Amino acid sequence: MSVRTIEVRERVMASNDELAARVRARLRAAGVPAFNLVSSPGAGKTLLLERTLEDLGRELRIAVVTGDVQTQNDADRLARHTDRLVQAVVTNGACHLDARQITTALDAVDLPATDLLFIENVGNLVCPASWDLGEDAKVVLFSVTEGEDKPAKYPKMFREARYVVMTKLDLLPHVGFSIEEAVAIATEVNPRLQFLFTSATEPEGLEEWYGFLRNQVRRRSAA
Amino acid sequence: MHEMSLALEIGRIAEERAGDAVGQVVTVGVEVGDGAGVEPENLAFCLEAVLATPPFRRARPVLERRAGDGLRLLYLEVDDERPDD
Numbered sequence: 001m002s003v004r005t006i007e008v009r010e011r012v013m014a015s016n017d018e019l020a021a022r023v024r025a026r027l028r029a030a031g032v033p034a035f036n037l038v039s040s041p042g043a044g045k046t047l048l049l050e051r052t053l054e055d056l057g058r059e060l061r062i063a064v065v066t067g068d069v070q071t072q073n074d075a076d077r078l079a080r081h082t083d084r085l086v087q088a089v090v091t092n093g094a095c096h097l098d099a100r101q102i103t104t105a106l107d108a109v110d111l112p113a114t115d116l117l118f119i120e121n122v123g124n125l126v127c128p129a130s131w132d133l134g135e136d137a138k139v140v141l142f143s144v145t146e147g148e149d150k151p152a153k154y155p156k157m158f159r160e161a162r163y164v165v166m167t168k169l170d171l172l173p174h175v176g177f178s179i180e181e182a183v184a185i186a187t188e189v190n191p192r193l194q195f196l197f198t199s200a201t202e203p204e205g206l207e208e209w210y211g212f213l214r215n216q217v218r219r220r221s222a223a
Numbered sequence: 224m225h226e227m228s229l230a231l232e233i234g235r236i237a238e239e240r241a242g243d244a245v246g247q248v249v250t251v252g253v254e255v256g257d258g259a260g261v262e263p264e265n266l267a268f269c270l271e272a273v274l275a276t277p278p279f280r281r282a283r284p285v286l287e288r289r290a291g292d293g294l295r296l297l298y299l300e301v302d303d304e305r306p307d308d
Contacts, residue, residue, distance in 0.1 A: 002302070002303065002304055003249060003250075003300045003301065003302050004300070004301050004303065005298050005299070005300050005301075006240055006241065006298060006299040006300075006301060007297075007298050008236065008237075008240050008295075008296045008297060008298055008299060009295055009296075009297055009298075010236055010240075010295060010296050011293070011294065011295050012229055012232050012233055012236070012253075012294045012295060012296060013232075013294065014236075015232070016232075094225075094228060095224040095225050095228075096225055096228070098228075124224070126224060126225070126260065127224050127225035127228075127260075129260050130225060130229075130259075130260050130261075131225075156258065156260040156292075159258075
C-alpha cells in the first residue's frame with residue numbers, strides 16, 4: 001500500500017475567525033462597540049440587558065442579538081424594553097453562537113444608527129469561549145449564587161474574557177459567597193481581568209456597569 | 224459539547240483539501256492543544272462519526288496532544304492504490 005500525505009496545517013477555527021474579523025471591521029467602521037455576554041445559564045444575562053435597555057435606551061441606541069438553543073424567549077423579553085429590533089438566533093441544538101450567525105444577524109441591524117451592540121450568547125461557560133464573534137470583548141457574568149472557583153473550573157472562558165460582571169450582589173447576605181476569593185481565583189486564571197459589581201434588582205445596582213458602557217461608547221465615538 | 228461543530232469543520236476542511244481523493248483519505252491528523260478547550264476523546268468520537276459519512280469512506284482520526292491552545296488539521300493521508308473497497 002502506498003500512502004501519500006497531504007500537509008494541511010490549517011487552524012480549525014480559521015474560517016470562523018475570518019468571518020469574525022469582517023464583523024469586527026464592520027463594527028469598527030460604524031463606531032459601534034460590541035460586547036459578547038457569556039455565562040452559565042441563569043447568571044442574569046437577560047435581566048442585565050432588560051435593565052440596561054430600560055435605563056440607557058433613551059440615551060444610547062442599543063442593538064441586541066440573542067442566542068438560545070431553543071425558543072425566542074430572551075428576545076421576546078428584551079423586545080418589551082426597546083423599540084429597536086432584537087435579533088434572535090435559535091441555534092437548534094448548538095451550544096454556542098458562531099461568526100456566521102452574527103454576520104447574518106447584523107444584516108438586519110441599522111449599524112450607522114447604533115451606539116452599542118450586545119450579543120447575548122448561549123448560556124454555557126465552555127463552548128462559547130472558542131468562538132470569536134467579532135466582538136470587542138467577551139464579558140463573563142459571574143453570579144454570587146455560583147461557586148467562587150468557577151474561573152478555575154472553566155479557565156478558557158475566563159482567559160478569553162476581558163471583563164467579569166459579578167451579578168446578584170443583593171443575594172450576598174444569603175449565600176455565603178466570598179467576593180474576595182472569587183476575584184482572587186479569577187485573577188489567578190487571567191491577571192488582566194477587570195471586575196464590575198452589579199445587582200439588577202436594586203435601583204442603584206447597575207451604576208458602575210452603566211458608567212463602563214457610557215465610557216466605551218464615548219471612547220469609540222471620539223476615535 | 225462543541226466538539227461536534229469542530230469535527231464537522233475538520234471534515235469540511237479535509238474534504239476541501241483532499242478534493243477528488245476524499246474517498247481515499249485514510250487518516251486525518253489533528254493537533255489538539257491542552258488549552259484548546261476541547262475534550263480529545265469527545266472530539267475523536269465525533270470525528271469517527273463524521274469521517275464514516277460520505278464522501279469519506281474509511282478515514283480515521285489521529286489526534287496529537289500538544290501543549291498550547293492550538294487546534295489544527297495537520298495532515299491527510301491518502302491511499303490512492305485502493306480507490307474502492
